[in-house]
Amino acid sequence: MSNKAIVYSEVQQSGWGYYGVLMAGMALVGLGLIAFFYLEHTGHYVTGMNNQIVWGLPHVFAIFLIVAASGILNIGSIGTVFNNKAYQPLGRLSGLLAISCLIGGLMVLVLDLGRPDRLIIAMTHYNFKSIFAWNIILYNGFLALVGLYVWAMMDHKIQYLYKPVGFAAFFWRLVLTAGTGSIFGFLVAREAYDSAIFAPLFILISFALGLALFILISYVLFTGAQRVLSKDLLKRKRYLLALFMGAVLFFEAIFHITALYAAEHSHFEQFILSGASGYSLWFWLGHIVLGSIVPLCLLLLPWWREQVSSLLGAAALVVMGSFIQLYVIIIGGQAYPLTLFPNATVESSFFDGVIHTYTPTVWELMLGVGGVGVTLVMIMIGVKVLRFLPVSLATAASGDIE
Amino acid sequence: MTKNLVNEYRRRFLAGLGLMVGATLLPELSNTQAADVTARPENEPASSHKRWGMLIDVKRLTDGGAAMVAACQHEHGWGHDPQASAEQQAQWMRVVKVTDKQTLHSFSLPVMCQHCEKPPCVDVCPTGASMKRADGIVYVNKHTCIGCRYCMMACPYKARSFVHEPLKDQKPHSPRGIGTVESCNLCVHRIDKGQLPACVEAAPHAVIFGDLQDPDSRISQALKASGGTQIRADLGLNPQVYYLNI
Numbered sequence: 001m002s003n004k005a006i007v008y009s010e011v012q013q014s015g016w017g018y019y020g021v022l023m024a025g026m027a028l029v030g031l032g033l034i035a036f037f038y039l040e041h042t043g044h045y046v047t048g049m050n051n052q053i054v055w056g057l058p059h060v061f062a063i064f065l066i067v068a069a070s071g072i073l074n075i076g077s078i079g080t081v082f083n084n085k086a087y088q089p090l091g092r093l094s095g096l097l098a099i100s101c102l103i104g105g106l107m108v109l110v111l112d113l114g115r116p117d118r119l120i121i122a123m124t125h126y127n128f129k130s131i132f133a134w135n136i137i138l139y140n141g142f143l144a145l146v147g148l149y150v151w152a153m154m155d156h157k158i159q160y161l162y163k164p165v166g167f168a169a170f171f172w173r174l175v176l177t178a179g180t181g182s183i184f185g186f187l188v189a190r191e192a193y194d195s196a197i198f199a200p201l202f203i204l205i206s207f208a209l210g211l212a213l214f215i216l217i218s219y220v221l222f223t224g225a226q227r228v229l230s231k232d233l234l235k236r237k238r239y240l241l242a243l244f245m246g247a248v249l250f251f252e253a254i255f256h257i258t259a260l261y262a263a264e265h266s267h268f269e270q271f272i273l274s275g276a277s278g279y280s281l282w283f284w285l286g287h288i289v290l291g292s293i294v295p296l297c298l299l300l301l302p303w304w305r306e307q308v309s310s311l312l313g314a315a316a317l318v319v320m321g322s323f324i325q326l327y328v329i330i331i332g333g334q335a336y337p338l339t340l341f342p343n344a345t346v347e348s349s350f351f352d353g354v355i356h357t358y359t360p361t362v363w364e365l366m367l368g369v370g371g372v373g374v375t376l377v378m379i380m381i382g383v384k385v386l387r388f389l390p391v392s393l394a395t396a397a398s399g400d401i402e
Numbered sequence: 403m404t405k406n407l408v409n410e411y412r413r414r415f416l417a418g419l420g421l422m423v424g425a426t427l428l429p430e431l432s433n434t435q436a437a438d439v440t441a442r443p444e445n446e447p448a449s450s451h452k453r454w455g456m457l458i459d460v461k462r463l464t465d466g467g468a469a470m471v472a473a474c475q476h477e478h479g480w481g482h483d484p485q486a487s488a489e490q491q492a493q494w495m496r497v498v499k500v501t502d503k504q505t506l507h508s509f510s511l512p513v514m515c516q517h518c519e520k521p522p523c524v525d526v527c528p529t530g531a532s533m534k535r536a537d538g539i540v541y542v543n544k545h546t547c548i549g550c551r552y553c554m555m556a557c558p559y560k561a562r563s564f565v566h567e568p569l570k571d572q573k574p575h576s577p578r579g580i581g582t583v584e585s586c587n588l589c590v591h592r593i594d595k596g597q598l599p600a601c602v603e604a605a606p607h608a609v610i611f612g613d614l615q616d617p618d619s620r621i622s623q624a625l626k627a628s629g630g631t632q633i634r635a636d637l638g639l640n641p642q643v644y645y646l647n648i
Contacts, residue, residue: 043567043580050489051563054551114549114581125529132528189558341500350496
């Protein structure tokens, strides 16, 4: 491990800044818990979800955080697996953020279950043909591996585990995100899904989203704790983020072009792409323009690219764009009706043949932000009680910023 | 008074004539009998030597299957959950009106769980609650369903519903639980007792129910003679519900 020279320390700040963020996180957790207990008591009829749109806003939040978790671990993996020394000091923080995001996402997923009291059944009854069951194993394994990975970075006594566990965690995270994408890829019945490309697409979304979130969170933590970030590292992350975004756009384009080409999927593609639905606006304006093109301009155009604010702005837009992208995939994909009879129109009392509508209620929003709150609280407590943050990332080579 | 007797006579005459014509034209679909189902001894598990299936002649369903849907609703008590919105109401079975885009030819048919041989809902269920019995009946084990709704995402027939609220006064033979997923279970409680599913009983002139594994069963014979169409057969799931004249 090459980061021996790096000194880590707990965050010393105890002012309004630190406790303000911690309290905000706790408030979000509180909102999530209120929503959970209310849903548990009344049932899901108080949500906007129904028998047509069965997965709603909570699932968007959950998958957003789970995908982000695996992507955030990339920062550590770049240091460990690809031996990039500049990234190695951030490995511990990367691990903490990954665990925090995953637990936040899983909390939303679990608390939205119709019967969350039966979680033990999900842990003891496995249908190994189900990608969901595999994901339960993958999520638990991820938490265990990343926990060990962070431990190996912090404790010299098990330093010999740093490399092998780092490799295992990297491999595991790729499988995990492929598994998350395959939740949709394996749905043969729905025109919106049923494509193997969801596995690599989700891996690439995790690359871009994870990096963008890491840029934002690490910047806030470093500046909040009055520690020095390396300008050189920020520059590297800028190029990496642009590269990941390009890859996401490439896979997204391949997915839609292939679907447009296949007659059986073309109607759905027109629904998503052509402006015939609100989802088209989200897709083009939210995901493509604001979530991809604008941040790419901020990252690459010469008159913006040198500024830290451009990088932060781009990262924030990528985070927002990824959320919208997942919203369009998850909700938009369900809004389009199932095809019972190709080349025929269908109608029924069960809303066959019609575009389904979905309006989330405040309970779903509260449950979703509750997961974000869990992530936030875990990060804030983590950096306060353990040595996750390097004291300084300043290098002599670059004129570093505070 | 005399006028009423004449009307009654006319009705009887026309009904008798209709029955005669029906029985002559499509003999293979008449005479639905409970003999198509034999009771399962209580101490024996469901047998893989049986495979329950259904053949529905859409032309003979003058109401498009509305009576079948009503019978299902009555048997299992779904469809009037007090708090749920229209979109949240459970529908184990519904009448779907189909209109060909080119010819505008139109017909209606009842659609419910198609009891696939390779059911996607069973494949995706993380806990195995969504299951297929040895005799081919696909249903949800209400004790192990955690309410993740992945099976609803996976079903090509939109056959599954989620219970959105606490329920009271449920049918003892068909419990429905808040937060779990449910669907047509082919009236498994009736089949095990040697009775026909409620929907089949409601349309005896249009539906044959029986064992698809038995080449001599009425349903196998009728399928051999008249063929039958599966909805979305292209998906390769081999549903056990067949339709005629669609």
